Amino acid sequence: MNYTLPLLSVLLGYAIAIGIKPKDKQNLKLLLAFSGSFLLSLTVMHLLPDVYATQNNSVGIFIMVGILFQIILEFFSKGAEHGHVHGHDKITKMPWLLFISLCIHALLEGFPVAHHHDLAYGIAIHHLPIAIILTTFFLNAQLNKTALFLFMLTFALMTPLGTLLSDKLPILNQYYAQITAVVIGILFHISSTIIFESSEGHKFNVAKISMIILGIALASIV
Numbered sequence: 001m002n003y004t005l006p007l008l009s010v011l012l013g014y015a016i017a018i019g020i021k022p023k024d025k026q027n028l029k030l031l032l033a034f035s036g037s038f039l040l041s042l043t044v045m046h047l048l049p050d051v052y053a054t055q056n057n058s059v060g061i062f063i064m065v066g067i068l069f070q071i072i073l074e075f076f077s078k079g080a081e082h083g084h085v086h087g088h089d090k091i092t093k094m095p096w097l098l099f100i101s102l103c104i105h106a107l108l109e110g111f112p113v114a115h116h117h118d119l120a121y122g123i124a125i126h127h128l129p130i131a132i133i134l135t136t137f138f139l140n141a142q143l144n145k146t147a148l149f150l151f152m153l154t155f156a157l158m159t160p161l162g163t164l165l166s167d168k169l170p171i172l173n174q175y176y177a178q179i180t181a182v183v184i185g186i187l188f189h190i191s192s193t194i195i196f197e198s199s200e201g202h203k204f205n206v207a208k209i210s211m212i213i214l215g216i217a218l219a220s221i222v
Contacts, residue, residue, distance in 0.1 A: 002113050002120050003160040006106075009124035010156035013131025014149075017139065028129050033208045035125045036194030037215025042122040043187045045219060047112060047180060056177040066185020070105070077101040079193075080134060094147055103158045105186065110162020111172065112180045118222045123159055126190075131155075 016022065051059055076097040106127075113119050131152060138148045166172050172179060195212060 002117055002163050005120045005124040006127055006159035007156045009128045010131040010152060013128045014135045014152045017132045017135035028132060030207055030211050031129045032194050034211040034215045035129060036191040037212040038219050039122040039126050039187055040191035041216045041219030042119055043184055046116055046118060047184050051177050051180045051184060054177040059177055059181045062178045062181035063185040066182035067189045070186045070189040073101040073105055099151060102155055106155055106158035107162040108183055108186060110159035111166045112183050113163040114166035121222060
């Protein structure tokens with residue numbers, strides 16, 4: 001489950017975008033709001049208390065490093081991690097900077113899953129709408145379909161790979177608190193950005209608030 005959920009969610013999102021070609025952006029934004037709320041709640045309720053329980057004095061600074069690192073990644077990915085992709089121009093070659101930054105982000109997200117299995121649900125729910133939005137964007141930009149499939153497949157494999165490395169490399173466990181703190185910072189930035197960007201003009205409405213509340217409620221019982 002730790003490996004399959006994040007993997008399948010991206011592939012499902014890819015298949016939905018290819019087969020159904022969803023047009024209703026509002027539903028995707030509501031799904032993004034739910035995923036951001038759920039992911040943020042899991043981070044606050046599970047990851048944060050656990051990493052502070054290690055009594056590592058450097059946790060706070062590493063959380064801030066994670067936030068800063070995600071901001072740097074978004075300079076290259078243009079915010080693709082939270083569904084913020086725009087443009088209708090034809091893409092003639094692989095967008096390598098976006099690809100690499102997105103894969104680094106997904107890889108790091110996988111590290112804490114080895115210790116917090118419930119996080120696999122949060123990442124899967126987070127990746128589903130992102131995969132739909134990315135695939136739709138690249139289809140509209142007429143990216144080569146083989147390149148698109150390889151892009152999404154590699155993205156799908158990154159989070160399970162991060163979990164596998166965390167499971168199999170003892171040295172990573174020696175720095176569990178620091179690595180998890182960095183990921184917490186990344187998830188803080190991503191999830192809060194998703195919540196505030198998932199509606200036009202950053203305005204809250206009843207449907208969006210309902211999705212946020214639902215995300216918090218489900219995270220509290222996981």
